[in-house]
Amino acid sequence: MTGAAQRVLKNGSALIFVLLALAGIVFVRSFASLENAAIIARQAAIPAIAVLGMTMVLMTGGIDLSLGFVVGLASTATGFMAKVWGFPVGVTVAATVLLGSLVGLLNGAVVQYMKVPAFITTLGTGYILYGVSQLMSAGNVITRLPPSLLAVGRTELLGLPTSVFIAVGMAGLAWFFIHRSVFGRALSAFGFNARAASLSGLRTARVNVLTYVLCSSLAALAGLLLTIRVNAAQPNMGGGAFTFEIVTAAIVGGTSLFGGIGSVIGSIFGVLIIKIIENCINLLNVSYHLYLAVQGGIILAVIVMDRLRSRAT
């Protein structure tokens, strides 16, 4: 058994996922159907893309609290490019992701070279990005986007939209990047002990900055696909609640709070877990506001269990 698989089993997110799915099948009407499974896959696709970057950032021992606001910025920018300025689809997609990388470059540079703690940097840039998106949109929501753009995320293959396949592709790439490449090794080493990694000759500055670039680029891609899914571009897409959802998924998926350890498969299970819960809350027709509190409860439970276990050993 590979290390990654062992970690997933040990962390238990796969087990929680199976138990939750079983509970859903037994207790929630119309949960166990192919259509509903497709709905969950559809809803999990976008956070699954975003969680890949957050996992890497958490592995460095940092955090990206601006993630949800990158989603809002990407959404606003996508709307402008596709509808107002009439850019071709390819350019819109590329420019949106590039915009994300620039934000990530800013975050990474401030954290690495200006030595500002990650949570302060990204809290600050989050405010800045939200303000910029709001000023840009001037309170307007851009709807009815060009069909050519919508096709990027909505084209159906085997009953699933392309966004699901994009998510699977990204997860595959991230898995290779984190668990099978030199970059992943460096990321892990940096997260465990930045000084030791640097002394042993790793280009830690580059690794750290690149991690934020990847995180914001993936967040921008998630923002693009979210805009396509709801067919509306506006700054309020994403936001603090989305950031929290992503942090929750990563930590429930076994990413260490102290850096160094993280797993793509675990984080994807983390997303599936919270999306199954959201799905059940919807199907049971209880107040949607419950979702935030339940998410919080789950992440707390996972953190407490994890800490108690690490104390025991």
Add this chain to the structure above:
Amino acid sequence: MVPVLGVAAFAAVGLPIPHFLTAGNLLNVIRQSSIIGICSVGMTMVIVILGIDLSIAGLIALCPMVSGLLMLHGVPITASILTGIATGIGLGLFNGVMVSKLDVPPFITTLVVGQVAQGLALIMNNGRSIGGFPAAYVNIGNGMLLGIPISDYLMVVMMGIGIVIMQFTPTGNRIYALGGNETVVRQEGINVDRLKLFVYAFCGFCAAVAGILLSAQLDTVHPIQGDPYQLDTIAACVIGGVSLAGGEGRVALAIVGTLVIGSVRNVLDLLGVHPFFQNVLVGAIIILVVFASGVSRQRRAARA
């Protein structure tokens, strides 16, 4: 150093702007700053011990929601307020337990607790705001005493409590020592866990008082009303010279930082600058100030 620059900038910017340096407007700035000011008292202590409290936005929503709902159901005002404050202290204590007993990084636990508080504030009244509180309650936020808003007195009282704890009690000494070097403090035989519990609980207490005051000022509790205060509070502290490297920072200077932020927003309001643009500015200011204080710390370390 930073606060002195702040006050200089304050005067330089304020002089050319009509209506800024008038007694009425300055009292207004102080009244509008009272929420952030009260939060910054607790936040200062938390940052001094190398922590951070990202849960205050949630608490500013949840605590008055608890008080408000109780009041609207006929519970006496004092009992309602005390319950709201107890909620804040309780969640603050929970933050403290997570940080001290379980060694969870402060930014993670307070982020989560803040979201749980936010979620509860939304659930309690199904996402709707409440309002129409008793006159005596609204008076706390809008009344005047000797021509000065009651909110200002409340901020001064909270600041006073903070200053007394930090500068004049053994607890304050230990808090500074803990931020300077935890290992040494532990070796001195001081109960570090209890100290952390106290600091986080006190920060929860401050957030609860601030939230309740805000709801009294507006005669409303909106379930997401805390959002704007989170970053401004941290900004106020770092502008006031509270070091994110721990061990140093004064409550009084954090209040000066609060007034700087309040004045900046007030000046921008008077100049007709959009609030969204103000957020862009505050976000940039906080990053630059933390950067600058890091550089000056390194210089001092290099000299020493």
